[in-house]
Amino acid sequence: MLVEALVLSAILFVIGTFGVLLRKNAIIIFLCIELQLNAVNLSFVAFSRFLGIDGQLFVFFVMTVAAAEAAVGLAIIISVFRHYEAVNVNNFNLLKW
Amino acid sequence: MTGLENATVLLLQASPGGYDPILPGLILLLPLLGFLANGALGLIGGVRAAEELRSGREPARHEGRPLTHTLPTWIGPATIGLAFVLTTANFMAMLGAELTDPIVRSYWMWMATGTLGVEAAIQLDQLSMIMMMVITGVGFLIHVFSVGYMKDDPGYPRYFAYLNLFVFFMLILIMGANFPMMFVGWEGVGLCSYLLIGFWFQDREKADAGKKAFIVNRIGDFGFLLAIFLLFVSFGTLDYATIFDQAPEVLTYGGGVATAVTLFLLLGAIGKSAQVPLYVWLPDAMAGPTPVSALIHAATMVTAGVYLVARAGVLFALAPVGAAAVATIGAVTALFAATIALQQYDIKKVLAYSTVSQLGFMFLGVGVGAYAAGVFHLMTHAFFKALLFLGAGAVIHSMHHALHATHKDWDAQDMRNMGGLRRYMPVTWVTMAIATVAIAGIWPFAGFFSKDEIIWYAGTAAGVGGGYGALFTVLWGMALAAAVLTAIYMTRLLVMTFHGSNRTGDAEASHLHEAPLTMIVPLCILAVLSVVGGWLNVPGSVRNSIFGGFGLLPMSDWLDRWLQPVTQSAVDIRVAELGGYASSAPVGGGHVLWGAIATGVALVVVILTARAVSRQKIVPATQDTVPLSGIRKHLYHKWYVDELYDRVIVRPVVRASRFSWRWIDQILIDGTVNAVGGVARGFGWFGSLFQTGQVTTYAFILTLSALAVLGALIF
Secondary structure (H helix, E strand, O other): OHHHHHHHHHHHHHHHHHHHHHOOEHHHHHHHHHHHHHHHHHHHHHHHHHHOOHHHHHHHHHHHHHHHHHHHHHHHHHHHHHHHOOOEHHHOOOOOO | OHHHHHHHHHHHHHOOOOOOOOOHHHHHHHHHHHHHHHHHHHHHHHHHHHHHHHHOOOOOOOOOOOHHHHHHHHHHHHHHHHHHHHHHHHHHHHHHOOOOOOEEEEEEEEEEEOOEEEEEEEEEOHHHHHHHHHHHHHHHHHHHHHHHHOOOOOOHHHHHHHHHHHHHHHHHHHHEOEHHHHHHHHHHHHHHHHHHHOOOOOOHHHHHHHHHHHHHHHHHHHHHHHHHHHHHHHHOOOEHHHHHHHHHHHOOOOOHHHHHHHHHHHHHHHHHOOOOOOOOHHHHHHHOOHHHHHHHHHHOHHHHHHHHHHHOHHHHHHOHHHHHHHHHHHHHHHHHHHHHHOOOOEHHHHHHHHHHHHHHHHHHHHHOOOHHHHHHHHHHHHHHHHHHHHHHHHHHHHHHHHHHHOOOOOOOOEHHHOOOHHHOOHHHHHHHHHHHHHHHOOOOOHHHHHHHHHHHHHHHHOOOOOOOHHHHHHHHHHHHHHHHHHHHHHHHHHHHHHOOOOOOOHHHHOOOOOOOHHHHHHHHHHHHHHHHHHHHHEOHHHHOOHHHOOOOOOOEOHHHHHHHHHHHHHHHHHHHHHOOOOOOOOOOOOHHHHHHHHHHHHHHHHHHHHHHHHHOOOOOHHHOOOOOOHHHHHHHOHHHHHHHHHHHHHHHHHHHHHHHHHHHHHHHHHHHHHHHHHHHHHHHHHHHOOOOOOHHHHHHHHHHHHHHHHHHHHO
16 A cells, blocks of 8 residues: 555656656746655655654645745746746746856 | 353252253254144145146235245244254253263153063263254254255245254254164154255156165165164163173174174165265265255264264274274275265265265274264364355355346356356355365364374274284375365365356356355354364374464363263273274374374365366366366266166166066966966866756756765665
8 A cells, every 4th residue: 555655656756857857848847846745745645644643744834835835936937927928947047157 | 151051050050960961852852843833834835836726826926925935934943943052051061060871861662572672762972962962053054044045945844844854863863872763863864865855856867866865775774774683682672871881791802793783884874974885875965955965965964874883882892893894984985985076067066075085084083993083073074064065055056046047057056167256255255265174174174183183093093903904004095195185176176166267157147146144144153163163172192282282272182081981981992902092103103293294285285276276277068078088087977886886786686677577576476376366267167067057957966966865875
C-alpha cells in the first residue's frame, strides 16, 4: 500500500521536475512546481498512516505556503506579462550580473 | 638708556650676583605677533584687491596708501625694535652678573615619547645673548630700511609678515635649549628664506631661485637630522646642557661617534651657511629684495652654521677630524668664493660671493678651535655686510628709479651701468666706503680685528700637535690669499659703482637721488658699528702695540672673556689633547707683525686696485660685447660650477626620475597592480558565464546539485 503511494508520488514529482526544467511557459512551470509540492504532500500523507499524524500536519503547512507562493508568483507573472506581452521564461534574462 | 640701567640696577639688587632673565619669552613672542598682525593685513589687502579685480571696477583711488600698507610700517619694525630693547635689557643684566651656567627656561613638554623627552625650552647664555643682540639689532635696522625700500611694493604687508616670521624663527634657532628646538628654527628660517627669495614669485627665475635654496638646504638638513639621531642614541637626551656636560665622558676623543656626529653637523652647517660644495644657492638667493639679502643672506641666517659649530664646540673639540674638516671647508670656501667675486658685474652677486667667502673665514675660525674669533667675525661681518647690502640696496633703488623714469630696460644691478654715483648719493658712498675698508681688513675698522684674529689662530693652530700642522699651514696661506682677494673685489665694487664717470646716461642721471631718510639712518648706524665693532675684542697681545693705540682701544679680549663660560670646556679639551696655540705664525712672526703685514698689504692692494679699476675703460653692459677670455671667463662663469652640478647631479637625477617614472612606476609597479586586478577580473568574468539569467538553467543546476547531494547522502 505504502510502496504504491510512494511510487505514484515519485512519478508525479519527476513529471513536475521535468516540467519545470523543460517547459518555457511560466504558467506551466508554475503549475509543475505545484505538482512537485503535491507529490511531496502525497508521500507525507502516505507516511502519516504508519508513523502518526505529524505528516498530515506538514501537508497543511505545505499547502499554506503553496497558496502564499501562488499568490506572489502569479502576481509576478502578471506584471511580467504586462511588460513583455509574453510569459516565455527564455525572455526573462535581464537579472544577471 | 638710563632708565634701562636703573631697571638693571634694581634687578641686580633683587637678586644679588645672579641674573634673572627679563621676559625672555616676550622677545620671541613679539616678532611672532608682528607676523600674525602683518600677515592678517596682507590677507585683508589681498582679498580686497582680488574683489576689486573680480568686480571689474577701476581700482578705488585711495587717499594716499591704504591702511593695510601703512600699519605694517609701524608694526614690522616696532615689534623687532621692542624685542631689541628687551634683549638689550637682558644683555645689560647679564653683563652685570657673573653667569657661569646657562639659564634654561622651560615652557612646556613638547615631545614625550618613550625615553625621549623634549621640552619647549629656551637657553640664555653669553653666546645666545650676543647672537640675539646681533639679530634683533641688525634686524631692526634692516626693518627700518625696508620701510623705505619696499614702499611702493604691492606686497608690502606680506613682506613684513615674512620678515617678522624670519626673526621669530631665527630667535628660536638661537635661543632653543636643545637640538630639536634649534632644528625647528633651522627649518623655519629656511622656509622664510624660501618665501622671501621668491617674494616676487610672478618672475619664474626668482621663484626657481627660492626653490633652489630650499632644495640645496634639504641636503644639509638631512645631515643635521642624522646628527641629532646619533646624539640621541649616544646620550639619550637632546638638551644642550646634558650633552655638552657628558660629552667628554660619553664620547671618546677622536672616536667614531664623535667624528660622525660632527661631520653630520658640518653637513648641516655647510648647507645653511652656503659653504663649498653647497654654496650655489646663496648667489641665486640674491633674487629676493635687497634688505632680505642683507638680513637673511648676509647677517643672520647664513651664520647659523657658524653658530651651530660654536654651540657644539665640545663635540668638535672631541673630534679633531670633524674640526679639521670644518676648517678646511672654510678656507677652501673663503678662497674659492673670493676668486669668483673678482669678475662679477652684478653688484649683489659680488656681495653674495663675498658673503660666502667671509662665512668661510668664520668656519676656518671655529674649525681651528677659535670659537670666540669665529663669533667675533660673525658679528662684525653682520655689521659691515649688512651695511654693504643695504648700501647696494640704496644704489639699486636709485638706479631703478632713474632707469624707470626714462623707461630704459637696463639692468639696475649691473655695475657697468653705474659709475660716479658718489656725486648723487654721498651718504651711501661714504658709508659703503667705510664698510669696504672694514671688510678689506684695514686698521682700525672692524674687519681688521676679526679677520686678523681668525687668520692668526689658523696660523698658530698649525704649530700644535695632532698631525694637522701641514694642513693648517696650507689653510693659513689660503686664508691670507682670500683676504687679499677680498680687498681687491671690494675695492673694484666701490670704484665701479661710485667713482669715475657716470655711465647710466644723461637723461637718467638727473633722476639719480640719495636714498630717503629711513634708508640713510640705518646705513649711518651700521657704518658706526663697522668702525667700532672691532674694538670689542682687541687681542691682548696687540692692545699695547700701535694697533691698540698703545692701550687706547678699550676692552681687550672682551668677547673672548665674555664667551669663555660657553667655550671653556671645548678649549679645555683642545688644550689637554693638542696643547695650546703656538706663539708665532707658521713662518715666524708674532701677532703684531702679522697684523701690520695684513693691514699693510690690504692697504696697498686697495690703492693698487682702485688705480687699476679707475684706469680701466668700463662701458655699459649693453655695449660690453668684447667676450672675456682666459681666467676672467672662468671667473665670470663662476668656474662653471652650476653647469657642472647641472651635468653631474641635476640632469642624472632628472633622467633617473624619468626612468623611475616611466619604467619602475608606470610599468613595473602599476603593471603589477593592474595584473593583480586583471586576475580578479578574469575570475569574475569566468564566474559570470554561469549566470545566464535563464531561469531554466538555474533550475537545471539546482536539480542536478540536489541530486548530487542526495546521491552523496545515500551512497
